[in-house]
Amino acid sequence: MNAGYSMAGTSNAGGGGGGAGNSNSNGSPITNIAQDHIITILLLLPIDSILSFAMTCKRFRALVFSDSLWESICRRDWGPKSVDALKSSNLHSQQQQLPWMRLYKQVSRLESVSCINLTYTDGELVLPRPRASHSLNFVSDCLVLFGGGCEGGRHLDDTWVSYIGKDFQKMLQWQKVNSGIPSGRFGHTCVVMGDCLVLFGGINDHGDRQNDIWVGQVTCHETLGITLSWRLLDVQSVAPAPRGAHAACSIDDRLMLIHGGIGLNGLRLGDTWVLELSENLCYGVWREILTYPSPPARSGHTLTCIGGTRIVLFGGRGLGYEVLNDVWILDMPETCLKWVQIPYELPNIPEGVSLPRVGHSATPILGGRLLIYGGEDSYRHRKDDFWVLDISAIPSINVQPTTLNSRGLLAKMWKRFQAIGYKPNSRSFHRACADPSGRYLYVFGGMIDGFLQPVGSSGLTFDGELFLVELVLQL
Amino acid sequence: MSSSSSPMQSTGRKLKLKSKDDETFEVEEAVAVKSQIFKYMVEDGVSNGPIPLPNVNGKTLARVLQWCQKHADPTITEDELNKYDAGFIDVDQAVLYDLLMAANYLNIEELLKLACMRVADMIKGKSPDEIRRTFNIKNDFTPEEEEEVRKENAWALGP
Numbered sequence: 084m085n086a087g088y089s090m091a092g093t094s095n096a097g098g099g100g101g102g103a104g105n106s107n108s109n110g111s112p113i114t115n116i117a118q119d120h121i122i123t124i125l126l127l128l129p130i131d132s133i134l135s136f137a138m139t140c141k142r143f144r145a146l147v148f149s150d151s152l153w154e155s156i157c158r159r160d161w162g163p164k165s166v167d168a169l170k171s172s173n174l175h176s177q178q179q180q181l182p183w184m185r186l187y188k189q190v191s192r193l194e195s196v197s198c199i200n201l202t203y204t205d206g207e208l209v210l211p212r213p214r215a216s217h218s219l220n221f222v223s224d225c226l227v228l229f230g231g232g233c234e235g236g237r238h239l240d241d242t243w244v245s246y247i248g249k250d251f252q253k254m255l256q257w258q259k260v261n262s263g264i265p266s267g268r269f270g271h272t273c274v275v276m277g278d279c280l281v282l283f284g285g286i287n288d289h290g291d292r293q294n295d296i297w298v299g300q301v302t303c304h305e306t307l308g309i310t311l312s313w314r315l316l317d318v319q320s321v322a323p324a325p326r327g328a329h330a331a332c333s334i335d336d337r338l339m340l341i342h343g344g345i346g347l348n349g350l351r352l353g354d355t356w357v358l359e360l361s362e363n364l365c366y367g368v369w370r371e372i373l374t375y376p377s378p379p380a381r382s383g384h385t386l387t388c389i390g391g392t393r394i395v396l397f398g399g400r401g402l403g404y405e406v407l408n409d410v411w412i413l414d415m416p417e418t419c420l421k422w423v424q425i426p427y428e429l430p431n432i433p434e435g436v437s438l439p440r441v442g443h444s445a446t447p448i449l450g451g452r453l454l455i456y457g458g459e460d461s462y463r464h465r466k467d468d469f470w471v472l473d474i475s476a477i478p479s480i481n482v483q484p485t486t487l488n489s490r491g492l493l494a495k496m497w498k499r500f501q502a503i504g505y506k507p508n509s510r511s512f513h514r515a516c517a518d519p520s521g522r523y524l525y526v527f528g529g530m531i532d533g534f535l536q537p538v539g540s541s542g543l544t545f546d547g548e549l550f551l552v553e554l555v556l557q558l
Numbered sequence: 559m560s561s562s563s564s565p566m567q568s569t570g571r572k573l574k575l576k577s578k579d580d581e582t583f584e585v586e587e588a589v590a591v592k593s594q595i596f597k598y599m600v601e602d603g604v605s606n607g608p609i610p611l612p613n614v615n616g617k618t619l620a621r622v623l624q625w626c627q628k629h630a631d632p633t634i635t636e637d638e639l640n641k642y643d644a645g646f647i648d649v650d651q652a653v654l655y656d657l658l659m660a661a662n663y664l665n666i667e668e669l670l671k672l673a674c675m676r677v678a679d680m681i682k683g684k685s686p687d688e689i690r691r692t693f694n695i696k697n698d699f700t701p702e703e704e705e706e707v708r709k710e711n712a713w714a715l716g717p
Contacts, residue, residue, distance in 0.1 A: 111694040112655050113677075120658060120674065127678040134711040138686035139695045144707060188713050 114142065121146060126155055130191075153183035161190075161521070162390055165449055168519035189556050190450040195501035196469055199551045201255055201525075210257055211243045213547030215530045216328070218273030219514035220280055223301040224248050225309060226255065226516070226525055227280060232269035233545050238288040240267030244301065244309045247518070255549060260311045265297045270327030270345070273299075277336045279364055281316075284344065286327030292347055294325040298364050317366040323356045328382035330399070334415055335391045342396060345382045351402050353380030355413075355422070374421040378411045383512070385445035387453055392416070395453060395474060400441040406461040408439035410496075412474060425477055425496070432497045437468060442511035442530075449521035449554060451475055454500075456552070457510045457529065465509035465532055469500040469552075507550050508532070515552075524552035573600070574608035575623075581616030582608055585623055592626040594665035613663045618656040621646075625669055647676045651693070 113121075125133050125147065133156070137147035146152070158166045173181050203210065217231025217239070228243040242261040271285025271293075280299035286292055296316040301309065329344025329352070339358040346352045355372040378384075384399025384407070396411040410425045429435040443458025443466070453472040459465045473496055513529025531546045571587040573596060590596040599609065611619065628634065628642055647654070654676060661669035680692055690697055699707065708715075 111696070112651055113693040113695065116655055116658065117662075120662065124674045124677045124681070127675060128682055130714045132682045132684070134714050135684060135686045136681055136689055138699075138704070138707050138711065139690050139693075139697065141698050141703075143695075192713060 118146065122152055122155070125152065126159060130156070148184065150180060150183045153187055154181075157183050157187055160187075161449060161451055164519055165521045169449075169522070172520060186556065190554075193450065193471070193500070193554055193556070194498065195503055195555045196454070196524075197504040197553045197555050198502055198507060199553065200505045200507075201549045201551050202547070203255060203257075208256065209259065210547060211241070211259075211527075212239070213545035214239055214269075214528045215512040215545055216269035216271075217514055217528060218271060218282065219516050219525065219527050220273055220275050221247070221516045221518055221525065222275045222280055223278045225301050227273075227299070227301065227311065228257075228527060229273060229282065229299075230265070230268050230271060230285065231528065232288075236288055238267035238269050238286075240265070242299075242311055242313070244311055246309060258309060260309065261313065264313050265295070265315075266293075268293060268327070270329075272329060272331035272341065274331055274333035274339055276333050276339070276360065276364070281333065281339055281358075281360070281364075282313075283331060283339070283341065283358075284326050284329060286345070292325035292327055292345070294322050296358070296367060316360075316364070318369065319366050320368045320370070322369055323354065323371070324352065326352060330384045330386035330396065332386040332388045332394060334388050334394065338415075340386060340388075340394055340413070342378060342386055343381050343384065343399070351380040351382050351400070353378060372420050376424065377422045378409070378424075381407060383441035383458075385443065385455075387445045387447055389447050389451055389453070389474070393474065395445070395472065396422075397445055397453075397455065397472065398438075398440050398443060398458065404461075406439045406441050406459075410472070410474075412477065425474065427496055434499050435497065437466065438470065438497065440466060440511075442513075444513060444515035444526070445472070446515050446517045446524055447521060448517060448524065454515075454517075454524060454552070456515060456524075456526065457513055459511035465511045465530070467502075467507065467509040469502050471498045471500055472496065473498070502552075503555070505550060507548060508546065510546060513546070522554050522556070526550050526552060571600075575619065576608040576610050577614055577616040577619045578612045579616050581619070583619060583623055585626075586630075589623065589626045589630045592629055592666055592668075594667070596664075611664070614660045615656070618653075618660045621653075621657060622660050622664065622666070622669065626666070629668065643672055647672050 125136065128136070133147060137144045154166065169181060211228055212233055214231035214233045218229045220227050224247055226245045226247055230239050230241070232238055240263060241259055243257045244260050245255040245257050247255070265282060266287065268285030268287050271282055273280050273282040278301065282297040282299065284293050296318060297313050298316050299311055299313045301311050323341065324346045326344035326346045329341055331339055331341040333339050337360060339360070340355065341358070342355045343352045355377060357370050357372060358367050359370070360367045378396050379401055381399035381401045385397050387395050389395060392415050394413040394415065396413075397409070398407050401407050408429065410427070411422050412425060413420060413422050429438060432438070437460070440458030440460060443455055445453045445455045448454045452475070455470040455472060456468070457466050507526070508531040510529035510531045513526055515524050515526045517524050527549045529546050531544050572584050573587060573590045575583045575585060575590075577583070587600055591600055614622070625646060629639065647657075649657070654673060658670065658673035658677070661673055681689055684692065689695065697704075
């Protein structure tokens with residue numbers, strides 16, 4: 084009976100626990116409890132308490148330092164999806180059992196990423212043209228790219244797919260799949276729900292904002308090829324105003340949350356809506372979330388769901404055109420949904436002055452944290468830095484956090500990561516997505532600094548590069 | 559001493575239980591089925607004689623049945639139940655472990671969870687030394703070994 088329990092909080096201070104009374108003076112009664120129960124108990128504790136327990140005697144040290152316990156801890160803290168994905172990719176490369184304790188330790192001490200250029204430079208293959216404000220998703224073992232804006236402010240309506248499978252180092256082979264539907268647009272969002280994509284909104288090159296929803300389904304087989312079909316979703320309620328450059332994320336494979344964006348007349352919005360899809364993904368119902376306070380109006384920001392229950396909003400450009408760095412959290416499921424701002428002082432963070440940004444990417448990575456990359460500041464300077472945002476230390480309304488430090492000290496919220504290997508250009512309005520294990524991030528396109536040319540250049544260059552960002556771990 | 563059934567809507571059926579030290583208890587079916595093993599027995603049709611429970615003593619069984627009764631009561635609010643549980647589990651270690659093992663043996667998931675959480679709370683936030691004192695664990699590390707383990711864990715516990 085050692086299934087991992089999620090840690091429900093008790094307000095018991097745990098102090099004078101039940102006296103010294105052990106009527107059997109034969110050593111400590113806790114050693115008489117079956118091992119399975121001790122493991123169940125350990126899985127209810129934060130890491131530092133588990134390790135303190137290990138330090139009490141040889142028997143408990145041996146118990147704690149077992150990889151099967153740490154696999155359960157990884158499952159508890161990172162989510163079963165990540166762990167299963169790590170296991171299946173490990174099986175694929177035929178290694179022995181993964182060293183879970185070492186892996187956990189490394190993930191919590193991560194401080195660098197390594198970049199690899201995946202752009203296939205063989206002239207024979209047709210590649211997606213350079214673009215920005217497109218959508219890029221990892222779904223059904225494939226990378227899917229749709230739309231975006233390109234040179235001349237024109238929109239694109241092409242869908243590209245590349246099969247990746249479990250072997251993440253393979254050179255990508257893009258295949259153009261559809262053209263025409265959905266209609267061309269940029270600044271739309273596309274989220275993954277199970278093995279489907281849900282695309283919403285965006286702006287076309289006439290400046291029309293949209294609020295239509297498209298569901299894309301990938302069916303792929305390594306030998307038989309890939310097909311992707313898009314269809315329009317039937318919306319059975321009032322829909323949010325049409326918009327582009329908003330933020331969206333999927334929650335738990337059944338809901339989609341959106342916030343803000345640029346609506347009709349170029350006005351920045353600050354509303355929050357949830358879309359609930361029917362089981363067969365045939366129709367959807369929108370519901371507005373009205374809470375106060377809530378994140379002020381903005382565009383070019385990010386919404387990311389961590390662990391299926393917490394949504395993090397970061398950055399963007401506000402009503403006064405200022406570039407933001409505020410962090411807001413929405414905890415689901417709660418009976419009373421509300422946004423909570425997480426205050427922090429920029430001067431308290433090393434190099435924190437570079438945090439405010441718009442057009443960045445925020446992707447959940449292994450270990451339940453967000454990897455934030457690129458974007459631009461209020462002077463339109465594009466960035467190439469990697470930051471990791473860790474909100475695990477922040478208590479939600481009901482549940483107590485599992486943190487490295489149970490003494491209640493706030494774990495470091497922001498950490499700037501080093502980037503080794505290939506050095507991609509600084510960029511904004513690129514897109515990034517992670518594979519199921521959360522170890523690898525694919526980044527495509529965006530706007531990079533243009534070369535100053537005497538003839539007709541606006542100084543803006545659209546990038547068509549694809550590169551891989553890998554968390555530096557030693558397995 | 560048989561546990562008194564409080565006035566509840568009863569199906570009328572009662573189960574007879576016998577602890578390892580031969581104490582007998584009469585329990586309402588609705589209360590007994592908090593334990594998964596009784597649940598299956600009830601569904602299969604019970605025998606007439608008392609059900610022997612050789613792994614639980616009378617004192618512990620009495621406590622467990624008291625808990626089951628409280629938790630089978632449909633009129634209790636969640637708040638009251640939480641308060642009751644907090645008081646119920648605030649016992650000394652010997653009793654706590656007896657409850658834990660009984661809850662496991664009788665397959666009462668909620669009670670097992672309650673007991674485990676209590677033990678966890680007794681460990682949480684304590685230093686190794688404090689944990690040893692709470693549970694009377696003998697430190698069998700040599701000073702060198704202890705230092706080695708401390709270094710191993712520095713990544714999470716600090717230098």
